Amino acid sequence: MTWTLRMATTSYTVAVEPGGRWAELVAWGPHGVERGPSPLKNLGEIHFITEADAAPVEYVPRGQRPFTGADLELDGDSWFTFDGATESDGVLRLAFVDSVAGLRAVLCYWPETSVDVLSRWVELTNTRDEPLRLDRIGSAGVCLPTASPRLSFLHGEWAREFQLDHVSLPAGGFRIGSSYGVPGHNYAPWLSVDDTWGVSLAWSGSWEITAEVEPSGLTRVRAGILGPVVVEPGETFTTPEVALAYSADGLARVWHAYDRLRSRPARKPVLYNSWEATGFEVSPPGQLELARIAADIGVELFVVDDGWFVGRHDDTGGLGDWYPESPDFGTFVEDVRAMGLEFGLWVEPECVSPKSRLYAEHPDWVYRLPGREPTLIRNQLLLNLGLSEVHEFVVSTLDRLLTDHPISYLKWDMNRPATERPGELDNAHVRNYWRVLDHLRERHPHVLVEGCAGGGGRTDLATTGKVDVVWPSDNTAPLDRLKIQHGFLHMHAPHLMSSWVTDAPGMFDARPRSLKFRFVLAMAGVLGIGADVRHWTREEREEAAVLIKRYKDIRDVVHGGEVHLLNDAIQYTGADHVVVLAWHTGSLTGVPVVPGRSSRVKLKGLTAQSYVDESGFVYSGTHLTHVGLPFDWSPANDADVVVLRSVQAGCLKSCPLTGEPPRAWL
Known part of the structure; x- marks a missing residue:
């Protein structure tokens, strides 16, 4: 039995092997790639490993695949048997059972028909009469026909x-991976293989993604959460979604569309x-x-950050007591x-200060071990959001703030890992975190929510699907931030990336940059x-006003363009x-003191024959693609914004941006 799942321009074909022991990948690529022999199928004899160890399996437990790595490990080995397929609401479900282990596993596939992303997850049901402990909980595995991958x-x-x-x-x-209780700063839950196949995990807690070149010549990627998870009799545990992306032209734009x-x-x-x-x-003044x-x-929009609530005079107090310090706050x-x-x-609703009234009244609400003092990090403790009473406290606190005051934006921070x-x-903590975000969107739809965890510690697909923007890093220094944003935009789209203009010096690259550079x-x-705009000169404020106006003019293209x-x-x-948007980060050419030429940025994906800039200069699409857009960098000019409007050949009577006759490069 074989199924082909079709996305916008790609397809993913999966089959159940003839013995009904597992599902395996047949082909994944542009539409039609499945019409031919599978590039993944094993054609050789098997020595010293099992048949599953050499097959392009989609999801199998330890027991069936004991040597090259399983997707699921429980208290005892397991072997699957196919138990039927269903298709409803756009989701393909392939069911497998193990009556001895007391487990039913349903592999779920949801193709996004408007983009080239396939979502996968697994529904694991405990059919035994006692709790089932899951130690390794993968959401998906996928085999790729490349033996020397570039990750x-x-x-x-x-x-x-x-x-x-x-x-x-x-x-x-x-x-x-991460064991911090959040995706963490050390790694993002995202992986690209040959910039062709991509994996991103929608999980806001601890996780892992692995890749292995297997003896059979395949590369196998797995993604899932860190266990254990205990599933009670009759209960079903649903793993987080894994998004699988394919592109022959680079993955970033696929992730942005998603x-x-x-x-x-x-x-x-x-x-x-x-x-x-x-x-x-x-203070209000x-x-x-x-x-x-x-x-x-x-x-x-004006956002008041940390320090507005009672007892918050430094980082040792106040968290948990979410009432304004000033009586004139309203x-x-x-x-x-x-x-x-x-x-x-x-706000930082998941954390509490030991000095707070909340902690004095509810010391049992924090994560702690019997007989031991809880660990302080950043002078704060972490609330057990998995408890229903803590979840209700957080929801009621945010409801009160958003009802008592006309607030239209919340910056949700979380400044410590879980200990x-x-x-x-x-x-339980992650699911209730999601429930709070869902509640905010349903109860207070006018409020935009920014996701933050000490900077970029929680920017997974689940969080970005439930908030409106995320904060990539607490580091706002220009050259440091340029590298951070470059990486971030490989994983996520610009409309999710909050970025500030500050006067912060670089932590890793301290070269100063102009105000224009920081704005661009x-x-x-x-x-x-x-x-601190109070310290900006009149000229700097005037320049800032011009650049903000410039940004508003291009905002829709930045947030929605390819x-x-x-x-x-x-x-x-x-x-x-x-x-x-272009930045100068290297050495200058020495022009005009010595001979030299403009720096060039070669554009991509242009479809019009010609383009005109805001000065009225006309470029052919071929010139912009193969020669490039010119920039003349100098000590006073280290960043620029160029807007080009597409025009058809012979149709340009005057510059559509200036009204002046067009000018051509000579």
């Missing part, structure tokens, strides 16, 4: 997330955040001074809104400002506009 992955640490790196794997295995499909349509305002200006010193300047330069919010600004607030949290509690960098996603990640540049292609 691309995102790694780093706090303040240096999303560093894109590559490794060639001629043999052996590769693993990335993000847009999962995101709700929402306008992303230009924001100002007060943290880097005031820290914990939050000081905040209003910042808000006035922000409004004057064109900001649309008036302050209205004063901000009277300036034409929306109002936003920072004293046994693996079996990870699942932040324009690459959702523009924000975090600098993205090409170029060398020190990003190209966004809309219906009839091309926007190019």
Whole structure:
């Protein structure tokens, strides 16, 4: 029995092997790739391993595949037998049973017909009369017809997330993951193989992704959560989704299309955040001074960060007691809104300070081990969100804040990993975290939510599908951030990437950059400002106002256009506009003191015959693709924004942007 699942331009063909012992991949690629012999099928004899160890299996337990790695490990080995297939609501379900182990496993496949992504997950039902312990819980495995893969992955640490790196794997295995209770700063739950096949895990807790070059010559990638999970008799545990992407032209644009499909349509305002200006010193007069300047330069949203609630004078107190410190807080919010600004607030609802009233009243709400003091990280403890009473507290707290005040934006932070949290509690915490986000969207649909975990510690597919933007890193220094954003945009789309203009010096690359550079960098996603604008000169504020206006003009193309990640540049292609953001990071050419030429950025994916820039200069699409868009970098000009409008040959009577006669390069 064979099934072909069709996405936008690709197909994924899966079959149950003749003995009914497992499902295996037949072909995965452009439409029609399944019409021919499978490139994955084993044609040779098998020595020293089992038949499943050499087959392109989709999902099997230990027992069936004991040597080259199983997707599921439970308390005792297991062997599957096929138990039928169903197709409903666009989902293919292949059921397998093990009556001895007391397990029913249903492999689920959901093709996204408008993009080239296939979602997979497994529904595991305990059919025995006692609890079933799952130790390794994969969501999917996939075999790829490449024996020497080039793996691309995102790694780093706090303040240096999303560093894109590559490794060639001629043999052996590769693993990335997190045991932090969140996806973490060290690795993102995303992997690319030869920039053709991609895997991304929709899980907001601890996880792993592995790749292994198997003796049979296949590369097998697995993704799943870290266990254990205990499934009670009669219960079904559903694994998180794994998204599988295919592209012959690079994967980033496939992931961007998938993000847009999962995101709700929402306008992303230009924001100002007060943290880097005031820290914990939050007072209405000081905040209003910042808000006035922000409004004057064109900001649309003012966000008060940490320090607004009772007891929060430093990082040792206050968390959990979510009531404004100022008795005039309500008036302050209205004063901000009277300036034409929306109002936003920072919260960290999963954490609690030992000095707080909440902890004094509910010390049993934190993760702790009997007879031991809980571990302090950043002077705070982590609430057990898996408890129903904690979940209800968080929901009621956020409901109260959003009902008492006209708040339209929440920055949800989480600044410590999970300690004293046994693996079996990870699942309950994550599911209730999702429930809170779902509640916010249903109960307060006007509120935009920013996902943050000490920067980019929680940017998985599940979180990005339930929030409106995410915060890639606490590091806002320009050249450091350029690398962070470059990696982030391989995994996620620009409309999800919150980026600020600040005066922060580089932690890893301290070369100073101009205000324009910092603005153009932040324009690459959702523009924000975090600098202490009180210290900006009049000229800097005027420049900022011009650049914010510039961003608003291109925002729709940046957030919704097709993205090409170029060398020190990003190209966004809309219906009839091309926007190019470019940065200078290397040595200058010495022009005009010595002979030299313009730096060039070669554009991609152009469809029109000609393009005109805002000065009226006309370029052919061939020139822009093969010669490139010119940039003349200098000490005073280290970044630029270029907008090109597509035109058809012979149709350009005047520049559609300036009204002037067109000019051609000579």
